[in-house]
Amino acid sequence: MTSIPRRDFLRHLGISAAALPFIGGLGSLYGNQGTAPRKKRLVIMFSPNGTVQEKFWPDAAGKDFQFKSILEPLAPFRDKTLLLKGVYNKIQGDGDRHMRGMSCLLTATELAPGNIQGGSDTPAGWASGISIDQEIKNFLQGKAETQTRFGSLEFGVAVPKRADPWTRMSYAGANKPVAPIDDPSQMLGKLYGKMQDKEGLVSVLDHVSGDLKRISTKLSSEDRALLDEHMNLVREMEGEIARQSQQKDMGHPMPEIDPTIELVNDNTPQISRMQIDLLVNSFANDMARVATLQYMRSVGEARMNWLGVQEGHHTLSHEPDNNADAQAKLEKINLWFAGEFAYLAKRLADTPEPGGQGSMLDNTLLVWTNELGKGNSHTLDDIPMVLLGGGGDFTMGRSLVLDKVPHNRLWMTIAKAMGHDLQSFGNTALSNGGALDLVTV
Structure with a gap:
């Protein structure tokens, strides 16, 4: 089967590029579960x-x-x-x-x-x-x-x-x-992207949660668990950074x-x-x-x-x-x-x-x-x-x-x-x- 670029694949599914950092390593989405090179x-x-x-x-x-x-x-x-x-x-x-x-x-x-x-x-x-x-x-x-x-x-x-x-x-x-x-907040922004509004940090998950929910149905149970872990980590990290920013410099x-x-x-x-x-x-x-x-x-x-x-x-x-x-x-x-x-x-x-x-x-x-x-x-x-x-x-x-x-x-x-x-x-x-x-x- 001819492979296609991941961004094109996501576009075919109607998924925004902002979701890519969360799913780039999930093999079952791309049909290579258990077959990808080490x-x-x-x-x-x-x-x-x-x-x-x-x-x-x-x-x-x-x-x-x-x-x-x-x-x-x-x-x-x-x-x-x-x-x-x-x-x-x-x-x-x-x-x-x-x-x-x-x-x-x-x-x-x-x-x-x-x-x-x-x-x-x-x-x-x-x-x-x-x-x-x-x-x-x-x-x-x-x-x-x-x-x-x-x-x-x-x-x-x-x-x-x-x-x-x-x-x-x-x-x-x-x-x-x-x-x-x-600075973890800078690294988080580099990895997943972050947006600012007048209130400060806006969760990137708020903008991709719908995409990730739709795509989760196409994942193996193992990859669904891994995606949940990714999302939880980002959510927890965003919360911790928000708390720290109110108290001290990270x-x-x-x-x-x-x-x-x-x-x-x-x-x-x-x-x-x-x-x-x-x-x-x-x-x-x-x-x-x-x-x-x-x-x-x-x-x-x-x-x-x-x-x-x-x-x-x-x-x-x-x-x-x-x-x-x-x-x-x-x-x-x-x-x-x-x-x-x-x-x-x-x-x-x-x-x-x-x-x-x-x-x-x-x-x-x-x-x-x-x-x-x-x-x-x-x-x-x-x-x-x-x-x-x-x-x-x-x-x-x-x-x-x-x-x-x-x-x-x-x-x-x-x-x-x-x-x-x-x-x-x-x-x-x-x-x-x-x-x-x-x-x-």
């Missing part, structure tokens, strides 16, 4: 300032590893987790280690010359190449069978409203940083006095969950198959009052290892990030794959990483790399210790798992050896 997805999550390594890395490698305290939230997903110790960011050149740790994290290439001064190192500019998320996005968008509405989505949580190499990890190309959206503005300290709003945990819910919903509707989720920024001084931590995160990360109080607070901070990563995994695991191919987690690879291995030494060695989910088709349920592998090769490995067989990525010399074997080794 949709493999990638999410890269970032948290800053290194980790507490002795509370992060398992004592034993292989399949007999035990999670340390920071990674305990991942216990329900132990068999779907792959820990990689020994991944190094070996990019040299201009810029301090926080700058290279952040802007070279996903690009795996040097910073371009510039006048942005960091620490005592030479000044630098933006990254000089594309980031792996955008590279994979471009590859998928170049094929009709993997094209999506957005290709990739860049989510932020408490990312300050400034642009420099410490705040950007995604790059569309050399000197082309991609800003994450850290974003995280830079403070006026000290630009090195972000006084993160106490609603950060709430914003985090809203962003994750929107991310999962966008994947379920096949709006994108690549996403990034960026928490704060490199050198970020977020004060996480909801954890009982009043000190800035970066300041704590510089305290010596024998400062037990600082180490305990850093452990608590990183444990919170692990909890958000686990929440993302659970949301995907609880969402059936549209078209009937297990859960969405079975077809999604999650990567949680950091710009540093350890904050007080500014090391770019042993960068935290946690892989979770089935989207990479790797052998999971393991903790591996690699031999100082450049992170270029890990990104090549993940690109290959997504169908993009890169022969090099970023710095060509650091790509020698090619993709890693995370299936049989």
Whole structure:
């Protein structure tokens, strides 16, 4: 049977284009329930300032590893987790280690010359190449069978409203940083559209509910349940945004006095969950198959009052290892990030794959990483790399210790798992050896 564009198909049914964001991923509507090609997805999550390594890395490698305290939230997903110790960011050149740790994290290439001064190192500019998320996005968008509405989505949580190499990890190309959206109301508008009247926010559902009701009769029971979930999420999100707009700013503005300290709003945990819910919903509707989720920024001084931590995160990360109080607070901070990563995994695991191919987690690879291995030494060695989910088709349920592998090769490995067989990525010399074997080794 000859396929026709989805918008033409909807027009034939008398359905407005405004309904498309709700039904783009519902296979039974287009007659491909259970027959559509597998949709493999990638999410890269970032948290800053290194980790507490002795509370992060398992004592034993292989399949007999035990999670340390920071990674305990991942216990329900132990068999779907792959820990990689020994991944190094070996990019040299201009810029301090926080700058290279952040802007070279996903690009795996040097910073371009510039006048942005960091620490005592030479000044630098933006990254000089594309980031792996955008590279994979471009590859998928170049094929009709993997094209999506957005290709990739860049989510932020408490990312300050400034642009420099410490705040950007995604790059569309050399000197082309991609800003994450850290306001759920803006992301909701991007995904589903929203209209304003004199009273403020008007629900997009008010304008498409009739269309969605008519079209639901043509869906399988599974897709009807998924559509109901989409609609409920949007309705709840709109209500929450309306309540928040009456109380406080949903974003995280830079403070006026000290630009090195972000006084993160106490609603950060709430914003985090809203962003994750929107991310999962966008994947379920096949709006994108690549996403990034960026928490704060490199050198970020977020004060996480909801954890009982009043000190800035970066300041704590510089305290010596024998400062037990600082180490305990850093452990608590990183444990919170692990909890958000686990929440993302659970949301995907609880969402059936549209078209009937297990859960969405079975077809999604999650990567949680950091710009540093350890904050007080500014090391770019042993960068935290946690892989979770089935989207990479790797052998999971393991903790591996690699031999100082450049992170270029890990990104090549993940690109290959997504169908993009890169022969090099970023710095060509650091790509020698090619993709890693995370299936049989």
